[in-house]
Amino acid sequence: MIAFFQQIFGVALKDLTIEVRAPVRAFSVLFFALVILVMVAFAAGSTTKILQDIAGGTLWIAILLTSTRALDQSLSTEFEDHALEELLLWPVEPAAIFYGKAIANALVLWVVAALLTPLLFVIYDAPLFGSFVELVALIALGCAAIAAPGTLYATLTAQARGGAVLLPLLLFPLVVPALVAAARGTTVVMEGDPMRQAPAWLVVLVLFNLIHWAVAGVLFRYVIEEP
Amino acid sequence: MKLPFAWEHLIGVIALLLFCYGQVFGLFMVPPDAHMGDVARILFVHVPSAWNAFFVFTIAFVCALGYLISGRKGFDHALEAALEVGILLTILLLMTGSIFAKPTWDVWWKWEPRLTSSAIMLMTYVGVVVLRSVVQDNERRAVWSSAATILASVTLPLTYFSVQIWRSIHQIQTSPADIDAPLRMAWRINALAVLLLATWFLARRWRIAARRWELGDAPPLPEPLQPEEV
Amino acid sequence: MQDLARRFGGRWAVARVDLAVPRGGACMVTGANGSGKTTLLRCCATALKPHHGQITFGGVDLWRRRALVRPTIALLSHATRLYEDLSAQENLATWARLGGVSADLSDLLARVGLPVGRQDPVRTFSAGMRRRLALARVLLKEPELLLLDEPFTALDPEGRALVLQAVGALRQRGTTVLVATHVPGEAAALCEQRVHMEAGRVVRISEGSA
Numbered sequence: 001m002i003a004f005f006q007q008i009f010g011v012a013l014k015d016l017t018i019e020v021r022a023p024v025r026a027f028s029v030l031f032f033a034l035v036i037l038v039m040v041a042f043a044a045g046s047t048t049k050i051l052q053d054i055a056g057g058t059l060w061i062a063i064l065l066t067s068t069r070a071l072d073q074s075l076s077t078e079f080e081d082h083a084l085e086e087l088l089l090w091p092v093e094p095a096a097i098f099y100g101k102a103i104a105n106a107l108v109l110w111v112v113a114a115l116l117t118p119l120l121f122v123i124y125d126a127p128l129f130g131s132f133v134e135l136v137a138l139i140a141l142g143c144a145a146i147a148a149p150g151t152l153y154a155t156l157t158a159q160a161r162g163g164a165v166l167l168p169l170l171l172f173p174l175v176v177p178a179l180v181a182a183a184r185g186t187t188v189v190m191e192g193d194p195m196r197q198a199p200a201w202l203v204v205l206v207l208f209n210l211i212h213w214a215v216a217g218v219l220f221r222y223v224i225e226e227p
Numbered sequence: 228m229k230l231p232f233a234w235e236h237l238i239g240v241i242a243l244l245l246f247c248y249g250q251v252f253g254l255f256m257v258p259p260d261a262h263m264g265d266v267a268r269i270l271f272v273h274v275p276s277a278w279n280a281f282f283v284f285t286i287a288f289v290c291a292l293g294y295l296i297s298g299r300k301g302f303d304h305a306l307e308a309a310l311e312v313g314i315l316l317t318i319l320l321l322m323t324g325s326i327f328a329k330p331t332w333d334v335w336w337k338w339e340p341r342l343t344s345s346a347i348m349l350m351t352y353v354g355v356v357v358l359r360s361v362v363q364d365n366e367r368r369a370v371w372s373s374a375a376t377i378l379a380s381v382t383l384p385l386t387y388f389s390v391q392i393w394r395s396i397h398q399i400q401t402s403p404a405d406i407d408a409p410l411r412m413a414w415r416i417n418a419l420a421v422l423l424l425a426t427w428f429l430a431r432r433w434r435i436a437a438r439r440w441e442l443g444d445a446p447p448l449p450e451p452l453q454p455e456e457v
Numbered sequence: 458m459q460d461l462a463r464r465f466g467g468r469w470a471v472a473r474v475d476l477a478v479p480r481g482g483a484c485m486v487t488g489a490n491g492s493g494k495t496t497l498l499r500c501c502a503t504a505l506k507p508h509h510g511q512i513t514f515g516g517v518d519l520w521r522r523r524a525l526v527r528p529t530i531a532l533l534s535h536a537t538r539l540y541e542d543l544s545a546q547e548n549l550a551t552w553a554r555l556g557g558v559s560a561d562l563s564d565l566l567a568r569v570g571l572p573v574g575r576q577d578p579v580r581t582f583s584a585g586m587r588r589r590l591a592l593a594r595v596l597l598k599e600p601e602l603l604l605l606d607e608p609f610t611a612l613d614p615e616g617r618a619l620v621l622q623a624v625g626a627l628r629q630r631g632t633t634v635l636v637a638t639h640v641p642g643e644a645a646a647l648c649e650q651r652v653h654m655e656a657g658r659v660v661r662i663s664e665g666s667a
Contacts, residue, residue: 003557010554014540017551021578022542077540085504086538090598091527092555149378156371160361169357170375173350174382177389184393204389208382215381219374222295226505364465445464448509451473454652454659 007092011100012107018077019108026108029070033112036062037119048125055126056187060179063113064146068167070108071150074101075158088224098220102151102213109143129192138189138198141205142182148212149174152220178208235430242423249417257413266330273323275418277345279425280316283309284352286429288380291373300440303369306376308432310356312425317349340391347386351379365443462509463496470496472657473510478650480515483634485644488654494637495535497654498604501635502532514602514633528556531600533608537587541580545571545590548579552594560597569593569619584611592623603627605636609643617643 019026040058044050078084078101087097117139120126128135153170157163172179185201253271260267287309294302324342325335336342355375362368461474471493478484486494499505501512503523512519519526539548549562563573569589579587588611595603603624609617624634624647636644641651653661 006557007555010551013554014543014551017547018540018542021544021547077542080541082534082536082538083540086552087555089502089504089527089530089532090552090555091524152374152378156358156375160358162361166354166358166361170354173347173354174379176347177382177385180389180393200392204385204392208385211381211385212378215378219295219377222370223374443467445467445469445508448462448469449472449658451475452658452660454662456662456664 004093004096007096008100008103011087011092011097012104015074015077015101015104016107019104025073029066029073029108030112030115032069033062033066033116034119036065037116037123041123051124052126052190053187055120055124056185056190057183058124059113059116059120059186060142060183062116063109063143064172064175064179065168066112067105067109067143067146067150068164068171070112071105071147071154071171072158072164072167074105074108074151075154078155079158084224094221094224095217097224098151098217099213102147102216105151106144106147109147110140113139113143126190127192128190130189130198131193134193134198134202135186135189137202138182138185138205141202141209142178142185145178145182145205145208145212146171146175148209148216152216152223155220155223175208177204181205181208233430233434235427238423238430239427242420242427245416246420246424249413249420252416253413257410260410263331266327269323269327271413271417272421273320273327274414275421276316276319276323278418279421280313280320280345280348282422283313283316283425283429284348284380287313287352287376291376291380294369294373295377300365300369300437303365303373304433304436304440305429306369306372307359307436308429310352310359310372310376311432312428314349314352314356315428316421316425317345317352320345321349338394340387340394343390343394344383344387347390348383351382352376355379363443365440461497461500461507461512463500463505464508465496469657471500474654474657474659476652476659476662478633478635481628481631481633482650483628483636483648484650484652485641485648486635486637486652486654487639487641488637489639492654493657494639494654495606496657498532498606498635498637499534501602502530502534502604503527504532526602528598529601530604531595531598531602532604532606533588533591533595534604534606535610537591539579539587539590542578544576544578545582545586545593546574548590549593549597553597556598558597565593565596568596569623570615585613585616588612589616589619592620596623599627599630601632603632603634605634605638605644607638608636609638609640621647 037058040054040061041051044054078087084097088094117135121128150171153174154167157167157170160166181201181204185198185205188195188197188201249271253268257268259265287306290302290306290309293299294306321342324345328337328342329335355372358375359368359372362371461471462469463471474497476484486497488494496505500507501519503519503526506520514526517526519530540551543551545566546562549565553560553562566573569592571586571589571593579590582590605624608620612620621643628634628647634647636648638644645651649664651663652659
């Protein structure tokens, strides 16, 4: 059991080291997210009121779109030189590979969100009348909710032809509950949350995370063993 | 080539006859709805297709689980059939729902929880079918789409739940007016007819899937070869 | 292995191969490109599931007990299976951590003739350097069953000597070796058994070093 956690840690550490060693990749992901924020502002209109209203939703659209890039990179590293097969034969438990990679992907998304959210307050003039702790919890859980099914699906699409197009097609409809919860939750927290809706959204996110971190962890074993 | 007798055609004929009867029954033999008038008659198609869509996707979920546990290719054929028939029924569901929405709510589309969840359900399973289409290898396709189907299916209750909270904040959920007891008969006939139709389609699609698997499969193993010893 | 077969898409890459290699023995598999050598080795490495027949090692069915046997098998494959953005040392450190082994990585790097303490990523390595690094990983694992897929490609004479010496040392300790190659020259010295494959089938077996 300790060995299992060590393997999770080893895989996550390896993925994060790669992110640090190849900063161009990480920067391209971050810049992509930033460009989305700016582009939405241009498309949506120039009045502060509109921007304030859509700030929460835009943050999550930016994170969701960015996640497909980050996930695709994380998994193409494994298939570039077939290293994933070596992981499997080394042997590392398939579930440990999954949790290690998913945790690393969640961390990458957390960094993206942590850098984007302050920008939201600057360029969208977003208010924050609600609880800061709730905002952090929403962002943390929302990113984790994308990372778990995203890691599983990216493992499939990174091996398929035209996978980069396929990943959003599979992932986006699946994470609708998480997206609705995170985006609505963020928006109500920014507006001060007079009706106390944020806790309900946090419950949705917790449920989504529980289901997906468990189910995807089990399914991963099947999709990486050669049939 | 002599084709084997396909039992499902019997079901198909019964289904078509029953469906015709169901339409006649629903259109002419049932009195118009007290509140909505003749418009409500579309529910005789709409509601059965909803029930059957859920039923067929449940079959898909069970087949996906079955394949991952047992590895029997029959489950994969059934999964392929169920996904596509389920998508067909969901499209029917959304179209009739949209037609019903226009006269009753005066819009084609309403971000109503049930409607929205059905649309997301459709998108999720279309994604799985697209995934199936890009994978060449039989076993790999079966495993991957089973995994995707399971993940999609376990998320759906949460999707419905979250969409409901999302909307209920702004408006009271609209539900179709209660249907009088005599009208239930029309629902039941049509539900059975659609169920039989779906079964017919499933069986036909199953056969196509089985053929495709065979085409992608390797020929029988050659005879063992005795290597020469040197 | 008994009656082993593995299909890829619509054809049998390995079709009904029967082969017995004695424990601690070494066997060379020769054959043209596409004759099924790599597939055979990948089946032995439990990277592929046999579609027919089975492979046993020390009386254990490899695929069925793969969780058990994988720590004792090493495959030096055609793809080097390294992380491109990590340095040589970081690659080895990752594998050592994941395997729960502690080893002197600098020493290991020196043994395969790679510079120690350099930070440049594997992406910048030449093909020969990558193969040396992959060899270092094999040494980290100290396998009981060693599978070598074209071990000499891209290596300079010094590198080839290194592989021969490393394999020889492992054999001293009882490792069973399977080598797949289409240039039998160098590997011949290592192996006392030799099989020739054509179109997924073994057509010739010869004993004694050729």
